[in-house]
Each structure stands twice: as C-alpha cells, then as structure tokens.
Amino acid sequence: MDEFEQFRQTFFEECAELLEHLEEATSSLLPGQNDPDVLDRMFRAVHSIKAGAGAFKFERLVRFSHEFETVMDLVRSERILLDDDDPDFLLRCSDVLHSLVSAAQNGVEAAEGVEHEALEDLKDMAKRASDTPDMPLDLIIPQADCDTTEKRFTLHFRPHRGLYESANEPYLLIDALAGLGALTVKADVSAIPEFKDFHPEEAYLAWDMDLLAVCNEGDIREVFEFVEDECDLTITCIDDDVDELTDTPYVVEEKGADLTKSAPAPQAASPVKAIQALEDPNAGQNKVSSIRVDLSRVDRLVDMVGELVIAQAVALQSLEELVDIRHVRQLQSLEDLTQRTRALQEGVMAIRMQPLRAVFSRFPRVVRDIAAKLGKRVRLEIEGEGTEVDKTIIEELSDPLTHMIRNCLDHGLETPEERKAAGKPEEGVVRLTAEQRNGRILIRVGDDGRGLNPEKVLKKAKEKGLVSQDADMSKEEIENLIFLPGFSTADQVSDLSGRGVGMDVVRRNIQKLGGRIGVDSIPGQGSIFTMALPLTLAVLDGMLVSARAETYVIPLSAIVETVCPKASDLRDMPDSGQVMSLRGEVIRLIDVGTALRTDTINNVEPLRQMVVVTETELGRKIGLIVDGVLGQQQVVIKSLEVNYRAIAGVAGTAVLGDGRVRLILDVDGLSEINPPSQDAPNALKQKGMRA
Incomplete structure (x- = not known):
C-alpha cells in the first residue's frame, strides 16, 4: 500500500467517526433554539469531511458538504432558526453525505442525482437567512467585523509529527491562508539535523509568514482550527500600516535559497466567515493523543x-x-x-x-425514524454509555439492540390516544442503560408501555404449536416464550415485525457472546429486557474446583461464598433435586458431576463435599456441589463452541498449568438443567428456558 493510499484509508476512517458524530448530534435537534455545542459538533464534522474531500478531489462530496456547511454555519450563528421540518431534513442531508462518502471510499460514482434534491433544498434554506424576521442587526452584520482596514499579521507555524500522521498537509493550510490576503512565506530549515541523525517520520520544517488582509485573528485561526493541537502556532497583529505588501503575490521563500511560487489573487473574507464566533484558542489542549491500529x-x-x-x-x-x-x-x-x-x-x-457510546449513539436516530413511521411520540433515555466493553462484543451488539428497541416501539408502546385513555402521558419512554456488575455488563432495554399479556402470549404459543395445549407454566416461563423461533404477538405482518424471526435470533446472538437475555414485564406498566454479557471474551478470574476427579473453573465474579453444609441443612425435593438452608434462605443445589454427566464414581462422602454458593445474572443464588476447592487462578478463555460444539452449563475452556484443558462452568446454564429423572438417569432434559 503506497503512502497516498494510506492517507485515503485514514481519511475514510475519520469520515466514519465524523458521520457517526454528525448523525448523533443531528438526531438530537429540535425546532427553535438548540444547544450551541450540538450545532458546533455538526458544523465541525461537515467541515472536516469537506476539507479532506478537497485534498483528494472528491468534487461531488466537496460541493454538497460545502452547502451543508454553509447552512450549519447560518444555523449556529442564529441567522436561521430551525422550523418543524428542518431537523428531519438535516438528517436526510447526513444520509446523503454518508452515501457520497461510501461511493468515494468504494471508488465508484454515487447514483446520478442522489444529492440533487437535498442540494437545492440546502440552497433554499440558506436563502432564509436574509429573510429571518426580528433578527438583531448585530447578528447579521457584527459591528466588530465591519472594519475594512487591512491589517498585517506575522505567524510562526511549526507542525508536530502528529499533524502528518493524521494525514494533514501543511501546504494546503498555507494555501488556504493565502486566500485571505497577500502572503509571504519563509521556510525555516534550521531544525533539520545531519543526515546520520535524520529520522524520516519526524517533523523538522517550520514557516514564518507575513499576511496583509482584511480579516481578524479569528479568521486566521479558523484555517488551523483542526490542527491547533498538532502544531505550534503564534499569531501577532501589527497595527502599523505597511503598504509595501499590498501588491505582493503569494511568495514562498526558503532561507538561503531563491524559491518563489505564484498563487491566486488575494480574496476578501467571505460574509459567512465574518459572522462566525471566535473559537477558543485553548481548545484541544486537553485532548488525549491516540494512534490508529488495525x-x-x-x-x-x-x-x-x-x-x-x-x-x-x-x-x-x-x-x-x-x-x-x-x-x-x-x-x-x-x-x-x-x-x-x-x-x-x-x-x-x-x-x-x-465505551458503549459507539453503539448507543446510533439509537436516537432509530427511535426518531420508527416513531415517526408509527405515529407515536417517544423519548429515548440513555444511561451508562461510558461503560467500557471489549470491542468484539460492541461490534456484535448493534443488531440485537436495534431489534429490541424496535420491539419496544412497535409492540410495547401504545399510540398517543391509547396512552391518554390509560392515564399515561402521550409521550412514551424507552430507556437504554448499561452498568458493570460482578465482572459482567448488564444492558437493559425497557419501555413504559402496555407490557406483555401472559394470557395472550400463552395462547399464541399454543396456536403455533410451540407448547402443548395443556401446558401449565409460570409467569417467567411464559415471558421467555417470546424467545422461541417463530413466535410473534403481532396480529399482522408489517415492515417492522410480525414474522416471528426476531427475538430468537437476538437470543442466539447474545448466547454466542457468552451472555444471556431475560425479560421482566408488568401488564400495563411496561417491559424490561436484560442482557448480561462478559466484559471480555479473552481472560477470566476463576476458582478451580474438583468434582468426580475432574477439575473445573468457576468464574470468580459469580461466587458469593463457600460452605460445608450440615446434614440438617439439606432437604430432598420431589424431583430428585436438593435444596440447602443457609441463614434462613433456601438455595437450590446442583451436583456438578451429575449435571455434566461425569461417569467417575464419587469417592468423597456427601457430608465432606463443599457447596460453592453462586449468583446468577438475575440475582438468584445457586449452590454448586463440589468435592473440593483448589485455588484461584486467572485463565485464558478458549471457545468450546468454535472448536467443538456448545454444551449446556459450560461457558468455555481454559488451559491450566498442567497443560490440560479444563471446562469453565456457566452458572446460569447449570441452573437451567433439570436433575435427571428416575427413568432416564443418563439423560438430561433441557427446558430451553429459566427454571
């Protein structure tokens, strides 16, 4: 890959982030007044895309982003107030920008006219600036910027290494500066070392410049707006008028050499730039430096x-x-x-x-679009977006979360009329939250809608033959029926739901990540879907235990305590299972060796066995019967499903110090395994849902 292609790749990687930030900010827009920070983020995103596109000569992308940028500048300067339809229109413009970037990245021409309608509408929107009623005069023509007197500035510009690594080009910055007025440039090569000390990736050049132009310091800093934290920049205004530079062309000089270059004639500052607020010169000083790594x-x-x-x-x-x-x-x-x-x-x-922000930021747009399509008023509340998760997990969360949010909007929330009749606010609420608990990440998607109707769910399941007609199920078991393949409560098929191929796919995707999903619902009050996921798919702090001459790993985050029960604490259950009484709390017991079909005879007396009390993701306590506890160890997780196949009650494998492969126990999976029946001692019946 040549250097130019590397710069192109870096540009498109930055475009992906900028488009994500643009959509996130645009989705939060409302008619009328808006947060200046949101408008500034939108302007900066479009401006950055335009600048990079110009360097690579993507003409259609430059033309559209220029009009988009102009409108955003008029909006953030309050020369245009957003009407009711403007936020949705700007969202469509961000979609068009995304299409043009995708086409440029793939090396093809975007569909003919894909941006034409939006481009014309942007131009029409820009014309509203001069027609805005009751606009204070000082917003339209700031008195401070009406001075047409030429001023002389001296600049010292020294790029850092990071400026080049982020695919910025000093020549383009100097060229943009020349557009403000008459410019003289002297290259400072004094920092270039001897050849033996020369490092090809270091930045040794600097430039001293004189500028005579009708502008202010803010216009000059705007040229360097996106590289100020990657260079040393000093700007000094000289009040004395100097006439000898008035007719000077754009000259580039290197100290000790006679090199010149002609440039376009000086241009006056544009009206749009004249009304822009001065940016904080200290902005970006606290940014964390970073590099891009494949x-x-x-x-x-x-x-x-x-x-x-x-x-x-x-x-x-x-x-x-x-x-x-x-x-x-x-x-x-x-x-x-x-x-x-x-x-x-x-x-x-x-x-x-x-951080989960990378996933959560796309859902305001999803909620906005679906709510408009369904004719519902919805507010999305997000918490915990700063919670950090392994990147592999983040990449797989988008589809499951999107489907659950669509479910909340379509099935969960009522129409404004239905909510009003039920005594609820016409605006429904969808909550998306994340938190870290016991070494796991809990992500919840909930709504304050109609909730699940157990009778309707069970009736639908019986009609589809998913359960027997005489099935007698608990509320929790009925709620988990929605995760079965082919199940749907929708009365008719739409482009949003009704085909019964959604929640079962969500459950499978979550299980592939080593997680679990459950639902809790109250009729008339709403539903909450809870996903429990591992922080990472690579390492685990575990407790080594022995059972039936085998060694297993129990995740340390799931362990509450370890006890040696007395005979008086144990009780046999009618289904051949056992429970233990611990400080007045009844805890179900699971014999690890029996549950995993270990055929080795247990040589440890029952009363000498130990119980490791664990907690499931939903807060229930389960006691695992083992022969002994061997110690704590951090292990590297290896996928059992990829290398063999999925096994109920097993989360993965680990290679221990003796070189042998050991199973990592899945506490929730073990809790779903029924004890073996009398007529089938070597076969385990799977319920397919939480007991």
Whole structure:
C-alpha cells in the first residue's frame, strides 16, 4: 500500500467517526433554539469531511458538504432558526453525505442525482437567512467585523509529527491562508539535523509568514482550527500600516535559497466567515493523543499474551514442584513474574476496551425514524454509555439492540390516544442503560408501555404449536416464550415485525457472546429486557474446583461464598433435586458431576463435599456441589463452541498449568438443567428456558 493510499484509508476512517458524530448530534435537534455545542459538533464534522474531500478531489462530496456547511454555519450563528421540518431534513442531508462518502471510499460514482434534491433544498434554506424576521442587526452584520482596514499579521507555524500522521498537509493550510490576503512565506530549515541523525517520520520544517488582509485573528485561526493541537502556532497583529505588501503575490521563500511560487489573487473574507464566533484558542489542549491500529494486530497481541500467560502458568507449576521452603528468593521471583505477567495482560486487554457510546449513539436516530413511521411520540433515555466493553462484543451488539428497541416501539408502546385513555402521558419512554456488575455488563432495554399479556402470549404459543395445549407454566416461563423461533404477538405482518424471526435470533446472538437475555414485564406498566454479557471474551478470574476427579473453573465474579453444609441443612425435593438452608434462605443445589454427566464414581462422602454458593445474572443464588476447592487462578478463555460444539452449563475452556484443558462452568446454564429423572438417569432434559 503506497503512502497516498494510506492517507485515503485514514481519511475514510475519520469520515466514519465524523458521520457517526454528525448523525448523533443531528438526531438530537429540535425546532427553535438548540444547544450551541450540538450545532458546533455538526458544523465541525461537515467541515472536516469537506476539507479532506478537497485534498483528494472528491468534487461531488466537496460541493454538497460545502452547502451543508454553509447552512450549519447560518444555523449556529442564529441567522436561521430551525422550523418543524428542518431537523428531519438535516438528517436526510447526513444520509446523503454518508452515501457520497461510501461511493468515494468504494471508488465508484454515487447514483446520478442522489444529492440533487437535498442540494437545492440546502440552497433554499440558506436563502432564509436574509429573510429571518426580528433578527438583531448585530447578528447579521457584527459591528466588530465591519472594519475594512487591512491589517498585517506575522505567524510562526511549526507542525508536530502528529499533524502528518493524521494525514494533514501543511501546504494546503498555507494555501488556504493565502486566500485571505497577500502572503509571504519563509521556510525555516534550521531544525533539520545531519543526515546520520535524520529520522524520516519526524517533523523538522517550520514557516514564518507575513499576511496583509482584511480579516481578524479569528479568521486566521479558523484555517488551523483542526490542527491547533498538532502544531505550534503564534499569531501577532501589527497595527502599523505597511503598504509595501499590498501588491505582493503569494511568495514562498526558503532561507538561503531563491524559491518563489505564484498563487491566486488575494480574496476578501467571505460574509459567512465574518459572522462566525471566535473559537477558543485553548481548545484541544486537553485532548488525549491516540494512534490508529488495525484490530487484527491487537488481536494477535492479545493471543500472544494469552499464550504467555499459559506458558507462565505451566512453568510456575513445574517449578513449584521442585522448589521448597529453602528457596525463598526463587519463590519471590516466581511471584514477581506472575504479577508482572498479569499486569501485562490487563494492559493489553485494556487496549480492546471501548465505551458503549459507539453503539448507543446510533439509537436516537432509530427511535426518531420508527416513531415517526408509527405515529407515536417517544423519548429515548440513555444511561451508562461510558461503560467500557471489549470491542468484539460492541461490534456484535448493534443488531440485537436495534431489534429490541424496535420491539419496544412497535409492540410495547401504545399510540398517543391509547396512552391518554390509560392515564399515561402521550409521550412514551424507552430507556437504554448499561452498568458493570460482578465482572459482567448488564444492558437493559425497557419501555413504559402496555407490557406483555401472559394470557395472550400463552395462547399464541399454543396456536403455533410451540407448547402443548395443556401446558401449565409460570409467569417467567411464559415471558421467555417470546424467545422461541417463530413466535410473534403481532396480529399482522408489517415492515417492522410480525414474522416471528426476531427475538430468537437476538437470543442466539447474545448466547454466542457468552451472555444471556431475560425479560421482566408488568401488564400495563411496561417491559424490561436484560442482557448480561462478559466484559471480555479473552481472560477470566476463576476458582478451580474438583468434582468426580475432574477439575473445573468457576468464574470468580459469580461466587458469593463457600460452605460445608450440615446434614440438617439439606432437604430432598420431589424431583430428585436438593435444596440447602443457609441463614434462613433456601438455595437450590446442583451436583456438578451429575449435571455434566461425569461417569467417575464419587469417592468423597456427601457430608465432606463443599457447596460453592453462586449468583446468577438475575440475582438468584445457586449452590454448586463440589468435592473440593483448589485455588484461584486467572485463565485464558478458549471457545468450546468454535472448536467443538456448545454444551449446556459450560461457558468455555481454559488451559491450566498442567497443560490440560479444563471446562469453565456457566452458572446460569447449570441452573437451567433439570436433575435427571428416575427413568432416564443418563439423560438430561433441557427446558430451553429459566427454571
């Protein structure tokens, strides 16, 4: 890949982020007054896309983004107040911009006329600026910017290395500066080192410039607006009039050489620029510097560190068998190695962590569009978007969350008339929240709508043959019927729902990520879907336990306590299961060896067995019967489904220090396994839903 192609790729990666920010900001627009920060974000996004597109000569993209930028500048300067239809129109403009960027990225021409209608509407919208009634005169023609006197400025511009790495070109900045007036440029090459000390990726050049123009410092800083944190920039205004620069062309000089270059004639500052507010010169100083790294490289690094952890565990176990108490220093060295390896692993894993904001930011637009299509008034409330999750999980969350939000809007929320008749506000509420709990991420999607009708759900399931006609089910079991393939409560098929191919796909996608999903609903008050997901798919803090001569790993985040029950604390159940009384609380017991069909005879007496009390994602306590607890260890997760097949009650596998593969237990999966019946001791019946 040549350097130019690398710059193109960087530009399109930045465009993806800018378009995401643009859509997020545009989705929050309302008619009338708006948050200036939101309008500034929209303007900056469009302006950045236009600037990059101009560098690569994407003419259609430049032309459309220029008109879009002009309108946004008029809106943020309050020369245009948004009407009722304007927010939706600007959303359509962001879609057009997305189409033009996609076409440019794929190296094809966008469909003929894809931007024509929006382009004409943008021009018409811009014309409203001069017709805006009751607009204060000082907003239309700021008195401070009416001065037509030429001013002389001296500038010192020294790019940092990051300016070049972000695909910015100093020549384009200098060329844009020349558009303000008469410009003289002197290249400062004094920082260039000897050849032996020269580094090709460092920035050694700087420029000293004189500018004579009808402008102010704000117009000059606007040229450098998006690179101010990646360069040293000094601007000084000289009040004395100097006539000798009036007819000077755009001249570029290198100290010690006679090099010149002609440039376009000086231009006066545009009316749009004349009314723009001065940007904060200190903006961007607190930004966190970052680099772009291909995800495949991070994945390889994670795999390498995972293998290092396994190798360290193998070496540690081997050495511990040879080293005794007399070798204290050696034991301390081993412990130090363990701590440093763990710190390295945590640091590498942190690279993959990203906030859920990347997913959540797209849903205001989804809610807005679907609510308009359904004729419903809906407000989306988002909390916890800063919660960080592994990037692999984030990439797989978009489709499940989109479907659940559509379900809330279509099935959950009533029409404004129905809500008013029920004594509710006409505007419905959809809540999207995220939080971290016990090493897991809980994402909830809820609404304050009609909720699930258990009778209707059970009736639909019986009509479709999903359950038997004489089925007697609890409320929780009935609610979980909506996750069965082919189930739908919609009375007719629409472009939003009714085909029964939604929630079962959502459940499968969540389970592939090692998570679980459940629903809780109150008729007439609403429903809440809860997804419990792992923070990462790579590492796990676990407790090693033994059962039937086998070693298993229980996630440490799921363990509450470990107890040795007395005979008086245990009770047999009619279904051959057992429960334990713990401080007045009844806890269901699951024999790990029996549940996982371990054929090895248990040589441990029942009363010498231990119970590891665990908690499911929904807060229920389950006791796992094991023969003993071996210790705590951090393990690298390996997918069992990818390498073999999915097994109920098993979340994955791990390679321990002895080199053997051990199963990582899934507490929720074990809780869904029924105890074996009397007539089928070697077969486990799966209910397919929470017990």
